[in-house]
Amino acid sequence: MDFQPDANLQVFREEVRAFITSRVPKELTGLPRCTRSPRDQVLRWQKLLSEQGWSAPYWPKEHGGNGWTVQQQLIFDEECVAHGTPTLDGFVHTLLGPVLNVFATQEQRDEHLPAVFRGERLWCQGFSEPGSGSDLASLKTRAVRDGDHYVVNGQKIWTSYAHEADWIFLLVRTDTEVKKQAGISFLLVDMKSPGVSVRPIRSIDDAHHLNETFFDNVRVPVTNLVGTEGQGWAITKFLLNNEHAFAADLPALRRYMRELREFASKLPVDGTPLIERPEFALKLARLDAELQAIGMLVQRVAQLEQRHDPSSPILGSMLKMRGTELQQRLTEAQVEALGSYGAVAYAHPHAEAPERPYPLQQLARGIANDMFFRRASTIYGGTSEVQRGIIVKMLFQL
Template sequence: MDFQRDLGLEAFREQVRAFLRENLPEDLSGRIRIGTRSPKSELKRWQRILNEKGWGAPYWAKEHGGTGWSVMQRLVFDEECTAVGAPSQDTGAQKLLGPVLNAFGSPAQKAEHLAHIFSGERQWCQGFSEPGSGSDLASLRTRAERDGDHYVVNGQKIWTSYAHRADWIFLLVRTDTEVKKQAGISFLLVDMKTPGITVRPIVSIDGCHHLNETFFDNVRVPVGNLVGAEGEGWKITKFLLNNEHATAADLPMLRRYLAQIRALAMRRNQGGSALLERHEFALQLARFEAELAAIATLVQRVAAMEEDHSPAAHAMGSILKIRGTELLQKMTCFLSESLGDYGAIAYPTPQEEEAADPLPMQDVGRGVTNEMFFRRASTIYGGTSEVQRSIIAKTMFQL
């Protein structure tokens, strides 16, 4: 890893910033987002703008119609979009499913789905976790039994983000119960309009609805929707989950939280002085800056490992996941506490319209406590911290 300034990367950052200044519509910018996907109308508009620039698939290789950017370029793009509050893309389709289809999909599957991912017309959700099969994903029990030209799917998925808005779902199912549990898993693409699918909402403690329970009752899925061969679902899933180790720390959101803390430090007064003038506050801010700088350096190191296809990138990604998600929690708690009594105000959520008469401190306080509640789950989703520590131990110490 080279610690010298990368002038090419800095020039690329300026290019992204210039593009955002010139092309991001004002009514789509500056939105407060709590780890949630933009509405479909906004997503489609932004996707169309990105497509016109040739940036519609930032995470794909050039031969698949993507930008062919390096890991660090993708991180810069995500960071700058987050900083200005640009609409999200359909990350389930862009970062997860798209690379899977490019690597394992049949020509018919690519023809059917890739164009719709580029346009933003078809949105996706991920059907992996089940009750009792979250961290131990290989223990999943949703069955898919072959019946002629179809699979008949029965079972339940949980924590299915955006299932209530998705057009399709990519689904892990058990197709063989007689072999080792990892070997009996397959990867299916399922139209959410198929009869037998029921979606029930889960409203989280932050008041948002993006999570769901999803039930499958004799759902008939064409055999042509099987990605790869039967029993290759675990191999495909490892490819999918190993795709972006350097993003595990969610560096763009960490930088955004730090900017919010700095802005709040200059606005909120206690006893007639700015928070930044209080020793305890300034010390904690300095600690956050140091921790974030350390994580940013580790992100660069992991990105270099990914470029070199180093096997150690997997364990280093787990380290990033632990440190990054713990810092997400500490920063959002500190933001909420720094609001003082205003941290207890029920501001409109980011999904709600602003009140005609804004509440006190709403310009800096709106969404802060929601973020704090949302980030309680950050050390659980994407693989718990306990699982990440096991990965580190097994990979780094050959246990």
């Protein structure tokens, strides 16, 4: 792998900065830290990118994307995070979009992708169920063929942003007589369909982004089946490798490191900035070294995936495991660096600020929320224990 810097990358970085500073409204920059922006901001941001000709930053040109290199994608992410722009709908850009580009019919792509690019449609993912998290093959949500429709019954859980989504991509069981992996299919379902209901789950980070989603005799046109019946497991394996790289969330990791270094320079301990204390400086250096390694692994995985290299799933699992574990260590280090202020119950970044600001509110708001949210990083998308099993199995062909 070639890690030599590209002389054109700085030109590209300046292009991204110029777009953000000159074309993006002020109210869509400098936004508070969050895992995903509110619905209206996500849709406005998508529309602005499409007007710029950047509607699909992570896709190759043959699939209607920007055709950016891995390095350009990372620069785009870095500049967006640094300027506090809204987030994109990662479910469609990183997960569903590649699935549609490879497995869907042209009619399905024409139906769904333009609506995303116009800033008119958001998606959510319906995989996990009560008792079927990392073991997706044990899912029980049924889809029974009835003429030109499937009738769907069942429950999904931990459905992130289902309360804001227009559509959901759903794993369902269409055959109970075959091996459990072979009986799974992949459906696209309109969240406004009769029989779909969403119940909120408020998580430990004091935010509402998780939900339970119920399907009660929901009729879904057969034309919404992606691929063929029973192909859902193959599609899922393709999707999950993308999700592993996405779960590492390199832009967030870099933001955490930048913030940690910034406020450690401002917070005094016994009259000395925290960053000047040898024990903290050593800890910071070790975290930064791990971050640099994750950055190189992200590039390597992305390039292997572009070449359809068979080793990319192994590295994808490694990246998911190491990236999410680093998310936890960095956010813990941020809270620890705040000292006693790490115990303050600051309002969530998207909640209304208190009339009387808490101490260090401008600096510390959202830090503990992120730390709590990242407790789940090593669970969602396949636990670290599952990833270790995948790595061993593939390396030794068990």
